[in-house]
Amino acid sequence: MNQYKLGILSAGNIAGVMAETVSRMDGELVPYAIAARDKDRAEAMAHKNGFLKSYGSYEELVMDPDVDLIYIASPHSHHYEHAKLCLTHGKHVLCEKAFTANTAQAREIIELAKAKNLFLGEAVWTRFMPFVKLFRDLIRQGTIGEVQAVLCGFGQELSHVDRMTNPALAGGALLDLGIYPLTFATLVLGTEIESITGSAVLSGRGVDEQNSFTVNYKGGKMASLSSCMSGWMPNEGIICGEKGHLVLHDFWMCQRITVRVRGENPRVIDCPFEISGYEYEVRAALNAISEGRLYCEEMPWEETIRLMEVMDGLRASWGVRYPFE
Secondary structure, three states: OOOOOEEEEOOOHHHHHHHHHOOOOOOOOEEEEOOOOOOOHHHHHHHHOOOOOEEHHHHHHHHOOOEEEEOOOOOOHHHHHHHHHHHHOOEEEEOOOOOOOOOOHHHHHHHHHHHHHOOOEOHHHHHHHHHHHHHHHHHHOOOOOEEEEEEEEEEEEOOOOHHHHHHHHHHHHHHHHHHHHHHHHHHHHHHHOEEEEEEEEEEOOOOEEEEEEEEEEOOOOOOEEEEOOOOOOOOOOEEEEOOOOEEEEHHHHHEEEEEEEOOOOEEEEEEEOOOOOOOHHHHHHHHHHHHHOEEEEOOOHHHHHHHHHHHHHHHHHOOOOOOOO
8 A cells, every 4th residue: 555645634632633543553654744724733733743744724735745635624614615625736535524514515525526536535433443343243143133223312511612503613413413323323224214303402593402303214213313512411322122232332432332132141342442543534545545446435425415415404404504505
């Protein structure tokens, strides 16, 4: 595999986790450059994690001819703008979730990636982690019998964070947190949805503060999902079968699964990360690029579009619309 040079766009908390992760990936790629609107922040993060360069603007980053792949870690309200900037300048892109603010934006940047023949991946790290194969193996082996339902909620107290509460920044619980329960349900039950119903409590600024929705699948399966930015939830994913259930602790970044089968003592299976969990999505992106693929098989473009359409539909039913839409 060629050794690609990574640039990170933004120097926030998530960018810091990615920077530390790639600095520990033993030469799988080159930690090359970090860019932020604040040059001092970019320089400090680059120095801390062994990156070779730092920039005080995103434009400088995309114009560096040595940058191969850019990880976009800015707020999702700006993913559309920043992905277009990177792709237009010939850079492969790994973009944080939520991919964009709406489906129209997602479709446009995917078409641009196609036209430029560049990799464009959504970094929903959950989809790339080892626990996915583990729980699927448990299901395939009949450990809990045939799966009937999924229960999953994600809630954290984030009401003090502007990007969560500000409509102009595509705020609300759904895009930032709700994407994870949706992803989890998809990983378990697939994509053959018959109907989705739900409700939300809106904040004074008109974004969803908390929400709950039910996804009905063909064959009688059901997922009960929720997200909340005003309080802490158990943050577990539960897969319910005929003989028992699996509990995935911290389901979006699961490293521990409890198996509960009727008539048996519970058992715990550990599935720890190698580094932080981000390494798996990075490796998937590098593999795709080296093989000439424009997206990761773990998160194909059609799945990104499908989930954006689901979230667009939920927001429309709740009356949540962003000022730029």
